[in-house]
Amino acid sequence: MNATRRKAIHDAMVRLSDGDRTAFDLLLNELWPIVVSFVGRGVGYGPDAEDVAQEVFVKICAKIADFDQDRDGLSWAFGIASYEVMTHRRRRQRRREILDEAAFATRADESVSQEEQLLENEIDVSLKEAARALSDEDRRTLELDGKRPTGSVSATMRKRKQRALGRLRDLWRNIYGES
Amino acid sequence: MVNRERLKQTAQRAYEYGRLRVAARAAWVLVPATVVCAFATGAKETCACVGALLLGAAVFLRWRDRMGVDSVRYGLFAGALPLIAGLIATRVAPFCAEASLLSACALVCLGIGVPCGVWLGLRLVRSAANLSTWFATFGVAVLAANLGCLGLGIGGIVGVSSGLLLGVSPMLTSVALARRSGRHC
Numbered sequence: 001m002n003a004t005r006r007k008a009i010h011d012a013m014v015r016l017s018d019g020d021r022t023a024f025d026l027l028l029n030e031l032w033p034i035v036v037s038f039v040g041r042g043v044g045y046g047p048d049a050e051d052v053a054q055e056v057f058v059k060i061c062a063k064i065a066d067f068d069q070d071r072d073g074l075s076w077a078f079g080i081a082s083y084e085v086m087t088h089r090r091r092r093q094r095r096r097e098i099l100d101e102a103a104f105a106t107r108a109d110e111s112v113s114q115e116e117q118l119l120e121n122e123i124d125v126s127l128k129e130a131a132r133a134l135s136d137e138d139r140r141t142l143e144l145d146g147k148r149p150t151g152s153v154s155a156t157m158r159k160r161k162q163r164a165l166g167r168l169r170d171l172w173r174n175i176y177g178e179s
Numbered sequence: 180m181v182n183r184e185r186l187k188q189t190a191q192r193a194y195e196y197g198r199l200r201v202a203a204r205a206a207w208v209l210v211p212a213t214v215v216c217a218f219a220t221g222a223k224e225t226c227a228c229v230g231a232l233l234l235g236a237a238v239f240l241r242w243r244d245r246m247g248v249d250s251v252r253y254g255l256f257a258g259a260l261p262l263i264a265g266l267i268a269t270r271v272a273p274f275c276a277e278a279s280l281l282s283a284c285a286l287v288c289l290g291i292g293v294p295c296g297v298w299l300g301l302r303l304v305r306s307a308a309n310l311s312t313w314f315a316t317f318g319v320a321v322l323a324a325n326l327g328c329l330g331l332g333i334g335g336i337v338g339v340s341s342g343l344l345l346g347v348s349p350m351l352t353s354v355a356l357a358r359r360s361g362r363h364c
Contacts, residue, residue: 019244028187050181062193065201
């Protein structure tokens with residue numbers, strides 16, 4: 001996603017939180033495809049994905065009056081989407097347990113591993129989202145782009161790594177909340 | 180496939196409901212203030228009426244847009260001092276309830292209202308508010324101030340309202356004139 005689109009979404013959110021209802025179409029056009037894609041990645045592309053995406057979009061609109069304009073609008077929206085995806089997964093798991101307890105018991109191991117994999121995938125995607133906001137140097141220090149940092153003394157490197165991790169942790173908290 | 184039009188309608192409904200929920204938070208301040216005023220002044224029905232009016236105006240303005248949120252904030256700040264002063268005066272000088280329009284009580288209320296009106300005017304000039312925001316903010320300030328002055332009788336009510344108006348009018352007039360001359364130019 002390019003910076004212009006990100007800014008357009010943020011501006012639409014700011015306008016809506018200010019009470020400018022004319023920004024609604026803009027938000028729908030710009031944010032809706034992103035929400036569908038994000039939710040699709042989280043719950044798997046299927047009939048459920050669009051339902052969850054709708055829930056997410058409606059929740060975003062309901063909470064937009066509380067939107068803190070100093071924060072990035074898209075990251076804020078992703079925070080809500082992540083929470084909804086997790087809730088959907090928990091709901092799905094519970095439903096599965098109720099409907100087919102016996103069958104679930106026989107395939108417990110398999111389903112757990114699938115769940116774990118989905119969770120891991122989502123954490124991976126979320127981490128990449130957060131890491132994108134880090135500077136190039138921090139990404140290199142944390143080896144997030146697969147390259148090892150060059151020319152470093154071990155103590156300096158350790159300190160640099162610690163600082164970069166701190167910044168990543170702050171970004172994560174800003175985007176996805178404390179938990 | 181998602182029906183975009185239906186999604187838009189649902190999302191807009193949720194948006195308006197969300198704004199209303201946030202706007203209604205004004206009740207956390209205004210309901211206790213009204214209850215305190217009702218018991219302190221003894222004019223329960225009148226306080227309830229003014230309080231309901233103030234709450235209605237605050238929720239509507241805060242729901243409408245950001246300017247409305249600022250109107251309520253500045254209005255309540257400007258009306259807070261006369262409200263508290265009115266409540267104290269009701270306790271200290273209960274005879275003010277029977278005082279006439281040209282009494283010392285009315286003058287004291289006027290004196291409290293003027294600086295609050297001046298502060299309100301300066302605040303609105305700084306925020307480059309439009310005229311409707313000026314009137315909305317002034318309305319909120321007058322209602323909030325009167326909530327505390329209800330126990331001081333007609334002298335208190337008229338005094339504090341006139342004080343606010345006197346304080347705010349120079350700035351309001353200059354802004355209105357500047358807008359007018361700007362439009363003519």
